[in-house]
Amino acid sequence: MTWTKLLANKEAQRHKTSKKELDNMRALIARDLADASLAGLSADRRFATAYNAALQAANMAIACAGYRIMSKVGHHRVSLESTKLVLDKPVHNYADYFETCRRKRNTIDYTFSNVATETEAKEILVQAKRFYGEVEDWITKNHPALKM
Amino acid sequence: MGSRTPLARDRTRFESVRLVCDPRSTTRRSLHWHFRFLTTSEKPPPPPVVFDALRNMRNNIRNMRNSPMLTALFPQVRQGVLAATLGQPDKWWYLSELADRLGTSPSSLQRELSSLVSSGILVHRREGTRAYFKAETQSPVFRDLQQLFEKTAGLAPTLEQLLKPLGNKIQCAFIYGSVAQSREHAMSDVDVMVIGRAGLADLSPALRRAEERLGREVNATSYSPEEFRDKLRSHDHFLAAVLRGRKQFLKGGQSDLDEIVGK
Numbered sequence: 001m002t003w004t005k006l007l008a009n010k011e012a013q014r015h016k017t018s019k020k021e022l023d024n025m026r027a028l029i030a031r032d033l034a035d036a037s038l039a040g041l042s043a044d045r046r047f048a049t050a051y052n053a054a055l056q057a058a059n060m061a062i063a064c065a066g067y068r069i070m071s072k073v074g075h076h077r078v079s080l081e082s083t084k085l086v087l088d089k090p091v092h093n094y095a096d097y098f099e100t101c102r103r104k105r106n107t108i109d110y111t112f113s114n115v116a117t118e119t120e121a122k123e124i125l126v127q128a129k130r131f132y133g134e135v136e137d138w139i140t141k142n143h144p145a146l147k148m
Numbered sequence: 149m150g151s152r153t154p155l156a157r158d159r160t161r162f163e164s165v166r167l168v169c170d171p172r173s174t175t176r177r178s179l180h181w182h183f184r185f186l187t188t189s190e191k192p193p194p195p196p197v198v199f200d201a202l203r204n205m206r207n208n209i210r211n212m213r214n215s216p217m218l219t220a221l222f223p224q225v226r227q228g229v230l231a232a233t234l235g236q237p238d239k240w241w242y243l244s245e246l247a248d249r250l251g252t253s254p255s256s257l258q259r260e261l262s263s264l265v266s267s268g269i270l271v272h273r274r275e276g277t278r279a280y281f282k283a284e285t286q287s288p289v290f291r292d293l294q295q296l297f298e299k300t301a302g303l304a305p306t307l308e309q310l311l312k313p314l315g316n317k318i319q320c321a322f323i324y325g326s327v328a329q330s331r332e333h334a335m336s337d338v339d340v341m342v343i344g345r346a347g348l349a350d351l352s353p354a355l356r357r358a359e360e361r362l363g364r365e366v367n368a369t370s371y372s373p374e375e376f377r378d379k380l381r382s383h384d385h386f387l388a389a390v391l392r393g394r395k396q397f398l399k400g401g402q403s404d405l406d407e408i409v410g411k
Contacts, residue, residue: 093349093353096353097348097352099356100348100351100352100367103367104367114384117369117370117379118372118375119371119372119375120347120370123349124348127349
């Protein structure tokens with residue numbers, strides 16, 4: 001996967017982000033991370049909400065790199081996978097992890113209930129927070145004008 | 149069983165008889181089995197670990213025989229020969245060793261073996277009166293055939309190998325659903341249940357590698373032992389259905405599962 005291919009396939013487009021846009025995404029992530037911690041919600045809903053926070057964190061990194069993933073079939077997979085083009089190598093394992101979570105979240109949202117286990121819901125919240133932290137660190141280092 | 153056995157001498161003293169494998173007397177070629185008599189007051193010992201390994205091996209071999217896609221392509225005996233030789237391509241198989249593994253007689257393998265050797269899929273060598281067979285790794289179809297068997301018959305051994313580095317983080321892991329029941333079709337996902345301290349983050353790199361090798365989606369569900377136990381006690385219908393169905397163990401066995409549940 002390269003940006004050239006993604007642009008040619010119309011899976012991505014060039015995009016100039018702003019601090020305001022990123023701050024909106026930060027607020028969305030903060031909301032989702034808070035909601036995913038609510039004990040009263042089902043494991044499925046907490047899982048899907050934490051996944052959404054991670055996806056937005058991936059989109060933040062992509063936006064800082066100067067791109068936006070087009071909204072078409074499979075765009076979540078493309079967003080997660082293309083973080084490998086943006087972030088440093090130690091962070092690449094997150095892309096594989098959230099890809100596993102993406103499929104589970106699809107099943108949760110469209111097919112079955114009681115899919116995520118408590119173990120998985122707790123884990124994704126921890127992983128989403130860590131991933132978001134990595135993205136903010138990367139922004140601070142590489143795009144200081146856009147940092148929090 | 150003759151009259152010299154303790155069971156025959158005093159039937160009332162013994163509640164059960166167990167066939168046990170003594171790991172200390174296990175050699176490369178054979179396993180030594182003996183009967184152990186348990187008195188009514190004696191609690192049955194936990195089954196030795198070697199049982200799980202043997203059970204998993206037996207189940208994997210059974211699955212090799214039952215892969216619906218392979219059954220559609222090859223006759224039973226040829227499937228078994230190819231699964232064994234392509235699964236361990238560097239190994240020279242002695243004829244009766246191969247027959248033992250497939251649970252058949254050496255004579256019933258002769259025709260398949262000579263046909264596979266003459267077509268260049270297997271190679272053959274003789275040492276005295278003994279005949280040995282091995283996959284012909286130089287054959288132009290070797291890699292394709294190996295991949296075909298890996299994606300069908302070799303599914304469980306491949307996953308087992310990829311999960312191995314996670315060691316004690318996994319207490320028990322098994323395939324369930326259509327693949328475990330040998331009712332899968334070409335596009336079926338592989339459903340894996342993992343119980344232990346390994347979460348999806350630990351499992352994901354192994355799952356991605358497995359998908360690349362098997363050409364199928366592998367979906368895992370992970371439980372901590374506590375959650376697994378609690379859900380079963382609260383009669384979780386998904387878990388109950390999974391446990392009632394057929395399983396192919398990748399790590400541990402039924403005894404480990406029983407131990408987690410607290411049976």
